[in-house]
Amino acid sequence: MAVPITIENLTKRFGERTVLDGINLRIEAGELFFLLGPSGCGKTTLLRAVAGLNEPEEGRILAGERDVTRVPPHQRDMGMVFQSYALWPHMTLRENVAFGLEMRKVKRADIRARVARALELVKLADRAEAKPNELSGGQQQRVALARALVIEPQCLLLDEPLSNLDAKLRLEMRGEIRRICKEAGLTAIYVTHDQKEALSIADRLAVLDQGRLLQIGTPREVYERPVSRFVAQFIGxxxxxxxxxxxxxxxxxxxxxxxxxxxxxxxxxxxxxxxxxxxxxxxxxxxxxxxxxxxxxxxxxxxxxxxxxxxxxxxxxxxxxxxxxxxxxxxxxxxxxxxxxxxxxxxxxxxxxxxxx
Amino acid sequence: MRARTAWLVFAGVTLLLGVLFFWPLGQVVSGGFWVDGRFTLRYLVGVFENPIYLEGLLNSLKIAVGTTGLALLVALPLAWIAHQFEFRGKAAWSSLVLVPMILPPFVGAIGFQQIFGAYGLVNTLLGLGPRDWLGGGQYAGVVLLQALALYPILYLNAVAALANIDPAMEEAAANLGSARWQRFRRITLPLMMPGLFAGGTLIFIWSFTELGTPLIMNYTRCAPVQVYDSLKEIGANPFPYALVSVMLAASVGLYAASRRLFGGRAHAMQSKASTPAAPRRLRGGRAALAALPFALVTGLALLPHLGVVLTSFATPGSWYQSVLPGAFTSANYVEALGHDMTVSSIRNSLLFASLAVGFDVVVGIAIAFVVVRSTIRLRGALDALAMIPLAVPGLVMAFGFLAVSSQLSNARWLADVDWWRRLVDVRTNPTLFLVLAYSVRRLPYMVRSAVAGLQQTSVTFEEAAANLGAPPARALWRVTLPLITANLIAGAMLTFAFSMLEVSDSLMLAQQAEYMPITKAIFELFQLLGTGKYVAAALGVWAMAFLTATLAGSSLLLGKKLGAIFRV
Missing domain, CATH: 2.40.50.100 (RNA polymerase II/Efflux pump adaptor protein, barrel-sandwich hybrid domain)
Incomplete structure (x- = not known):
């Protein structure tokens, strides 16, 4: 079930450094939302806070009505696609994709069917018994996506999922990701520093710099009506x-x-x-x-x-x-x-x- | 790793290690300085005033200096050749050169005398008649044996240090007009120093307190043997305590100094190597020339053990004033297998070593997890705590455990309780203390292996598992542990192998024939007149074969990373 994600006054510090500075954001159910900014702006930190992989010092994160700020990551039900994919090298594709379902104690027969469907969706059904390191970068990326999607998460998190792919594949996968998200009706948060990725497939996007939100809007609004010189030159x-x-x-x-x-x-x-x-x-x-x-x-x-x-x-x-x-x-x-x-x-x-x- | 879990593990492990280190060490120190309920320096001063103790300490120091220096002379050229050149068979040679590390020098000592003794192989072969090569005292023999057993530690450290140096550093020197030898002296050697000192410190402490080799070589005028000889009066005499305290202070002081001088890696490389190292390819005669030092060192280091093998097959009494034994027999093995002490010692060693491995795997993983995966402030302290056994000689720990055992078994209420005696009195049953002693002494290797494994495994693998709904314990079991299996197995195998051939703890703690491990059995057999030496050799050969197989397995699993385990 797709739910809206609400972020209230979120602040995260690493030691002395404030990485997120009072972020307020509401991402609607079923929306494909982009976090955009230069490296070090805090966008990945924000995504990891939503996933529960770091704990913010202040503020709240709501998934639907549920406050998940202090919920450990394994109880959050948010599928994440890691920048490095983090496919477990000791498991086959099938085992990788099945893992989340096993954790949810899904019945064996159902696991088999759903894993098959997920691999079908990313066009890798014939490679189910391969190990991740036998695949190309693009294939690995698709497995990572399948692994996150198969659990039918409340919210899909993507951390620069295309940054390790070559330019042509990037273009192709962009469209695929949007298609899959929309078909499944997922709420998705997508982190990238590539403005073209954001402009081309986002429903809305947020531009961050130095832990602050500079502007939120549709791609067109942000491109045509930037609020500051920083946003104007970062996007286009x-x-x-x-x-x-x-x-x-x-x-x-x-x-x-x-x-x-x-x-x-x-x-x-x-x-x-x-x-x-x-x-x-x-x-x-x-x-x-x-x-x-x-x-x-x-x-x-x-x-x-x-x-x-x-x-x-x-x-x-x-x-x-x-x-x-x-x-x-x-x-x-x-x-x-x-x-x-x-x-x-x-x-x-x-x-x-x-x-x- | 959540902070709360990390603190819990931290507290548990610290408490456990604290008890296992500091109780025995406390017993050692208080035994020498706290006599009849009051603090006294009398015995410490006494150690230095007693010419026998003083001579023993000085001799041990001389052994340590000689061994470390000789090991350095052997290891450094080998490491340099391995780093600079590429030649046929290099991989094989660089593994072979490590083999002596796992062959216990004190077993080698049995064969050593057959070969270098006055009536041994060398003199007979050269037709020199009885001539003493080892200078009357057995000092030279002890140093040679230990250096030939311990140089691999330095070699591994030197190779690792060389591999860490960005080739661009040397290239820059070459570009500025420096010749190969100059480059080595001015650039490479200074950059290697932390690694060399780390390995050197280990060897120094090891040889300073080594008990087995001097015992077999009958070199009684050194501190470890003096401590061993005084064990019978451990309850009554504070002098051994003071002597052991001095050895402890010297070792820890040296270790701390080396850490301070070269803390971590003093010359941290600023950048990752920008160009791959390009060793020069040698062919034909030059390649053979490069392989020659490896062959010489390996051959020389294996010679004592070859002597052991020959001894084990010699008809008792037939190898005297002859190049080779006069008659060969397999009777020694038959006798060894038939001997009560032998069979039970193999069984005991397997049991003790397995229990120690079990302990170290669990504790090692826990420590490594806190050190690598948590962000709690004191994780560095925990890492340092787990490394303490490297600085504390086995002899000192064994002495401490002995003191703890004697204290516990004399506890007022429990002194006459049968099961209590069995558990804690080493004179009745040393299993508990032997296993604890083995575990504590080998823990650093296990921790290093596990830490290396975790550092090489991206944390995102665990995050992905958590993200997909795996609770921490399941993520550990399903994802993390399988990914670091090779490291864990390698660490476990090293722990196992070193526990099997542990000398100090075994000689000191095992006093009942029924509970003797292999090393103690070899020593006891060796002392029997008649066929004792030959049966001991047969048992020694069995142990060496077993260990070679175990360690070959672990080095296959760990590959080049083996070196990382032997660093301070």
Missing amino acids: ETTFVEGRVRSTGGGRAEVETAAGVWRASCAGAVAEGAKVWLSVRPEAVRLHAEGGADDNVFTARLHGSMYLGEVAQHLAELPGGVTLKALEARPRVVARDGEKAEARVVVAAEDVQVLTE
């Missing part, structure tokens, strides 16, 4: 332009920068005269486009172009020494080495975010 690429607010109103702000005045979108309240940063995503910078009333239009010199096949990446130098990264789909403009091409650069106000921190 962006260029910051420093400036001061001239006026605000109607969800728009006018910001004075070295390159002139920008129209930008502004979600919260910003004081006039406040120092802010504009976040401009490379793909929002259009070259040689027609500018409308709500657009920012500049004349720029392009240089440092890189042709990447499906796109080209340019550095667009605006007046006042401001340089934007620009991504051009279906490349037309390719500046040669040392050559500086003139181009009209258009950025919609909607695509420019005002950030106060």
Whole structure:
């Protein structure tokens, strides 16, 4: 049975160091939720606290209505996929997958059937008698997943499950994991530092840094409306332009920068005269486009172009020494080495975010 | 591991080890300093004023220095060759060179005299007539025998130390223009020091207090033999207590000094080896040249034991002033098998060693778990406590156990209770104390094995088991123990083998023929006139064959990690 997971004011310290600092989070039943952040941000610690593999100093963790904060890990009923997979090398795949069911005193015949089904699900039914070290990394990853899923846990925990796989396999498994979670209706918490993984399959995600939650939202919200420079540059690429607010109103702000005045979108309240940063995503910078009333239009010199096949990446130098990264789909403009091409650069106000921190 | 469980195990094990170490040691010290209800230094001073005791201590010191130095001279070149070069048969040679470790030097001593004695093989072969090679006293013989039995400990430590050195360290020196020998002297040797000192300390303490070899070699003017000879008056005379206290202080002091000097690993490698070590490949004549030292050392070390084998097959009296025995017979084995003492001693040794293994496996796993898997503050202290037997000589422990036994069996209310006497009085039945003594002395090897196993086994395997619903005990049973089985078996086998050939405890604690273990039986047989020596040799050969098989098994299981067990 999938249950919601509620985390209240969770604080975890290792000696002097505070690794989790008052985390509050609610993960809905059946949701695929991502914890995202740079290494050392506390995301794995948070996951392990939910699994019961460490004990927080303060706060509570609820699985449904049940307070599990002090419940030992073996009584929590949360299937975990470890980063290293932690497949027991002395047991066959079948024995690995059957272990959790044996602990739950499931009947022998049922164990056999459920293990077979689980191995079927991850397409390894024919390797049931193999030992883990006879498998490739991708196969091991799938066994780890099967082992966690077969117990039909209240909540599935995934700790960077794809980090040991090569790029192509990673893409494939991403989709598989989402499919399996959704088919089983599982609540799942997925830890990763790979923003593409998070953006592509998360229902919602949380960005952590230094033990604090910076932002929670759907992938689209977090990507398009980051709350801070840290979030903006951690998720996707962006260029910051420093400036001061001239006026605000109607969800728009006018910001004075070295390159002139920008129209930008502004979600919260910003004081006039406040120092802010504009976040401009490379793909929002259009070259040689027609500018409308709500657009920012500049004349720029392009240089440092890189042709990447499906796109080209340019550095667009605006007046006042401001340089934007620009991504051009279906490349037309390719500046040669040392050559500086003139181009009209258009950025919609909607695509420019005002950030106060 | 939860903190509460860890503390519980910690408290239990500490209490147990505390009783097993400190009660006997306390008895030793108080016996020498606490006489007639008051503290006195009279006997301590007496030890140093008595020329006989003083000479014994000095002789033991000389034995220890000589043995350690000689072992170093033998082991270091071998380790260097093994590290620098790759040649045909290297794997075989580097295992063969370890074999002497398991052959008890005091058994070898029987054969040693046949070969190097005045009327032995060497003199006859060279046609030199009776000439004394060992300098009248048996000092040189004792040192040679012990060094040839103990050098493998240093060799294992040196090889492990060399393997831990990032090859880039030497490469950097070569890059800066340093030649092979210079590199060894200036870079490698200093980096090896912690390992060498660890092994050297073990050998020093071991040979300082070794009882069996001097006894068989009839080298009576050393402290361990003096202690042994005074056992009969243990109740009445405080001098042996004071003498043993001095030996205890010297050993513990040396051990502590070596730990302090090279605590843990002084030169911790900053990085993991970035390039694999690339030993130079030798072929043909050069390869043979590299193998030669191994062959020489192994041959020399096995020579005494070869002598034992020959003795065991010699017709009594036929090996005298001849190169080889004049006549061969298997009668010694027949007699050995028919001898009451022999058969019961084999049975006793198997029983005592098995019980000791059982004790050590359980306690060793518990300690290793707290040390590796818990985060409690005092886990390091527990690790250190379990290593104490390495610093405390077997002779001292045995003496302490003897004192404890005599104290317990004279307890006022229980002195006449039959089952109590059987349990605690070594003069009636030494089983309990022999098993405890064996267990305590071999515990460090078991703990080291188990710790190594746990450290190599990722904790996530246990976490995964807990995550899937296994309570701690079941996770231990189903996941952790199977994963470290090889280490446990290897540790158990070492414990078993060393218990089987334990000398000090066996000689001192077993006093009834009925309860004698193999080593004591060999010693008793050796002293019988007539065929005694030959029967003792036959029993010795049996024991060596048995131990070789056991240890070959454990080294197969543990592979190169065998070295890790013999580090301080």
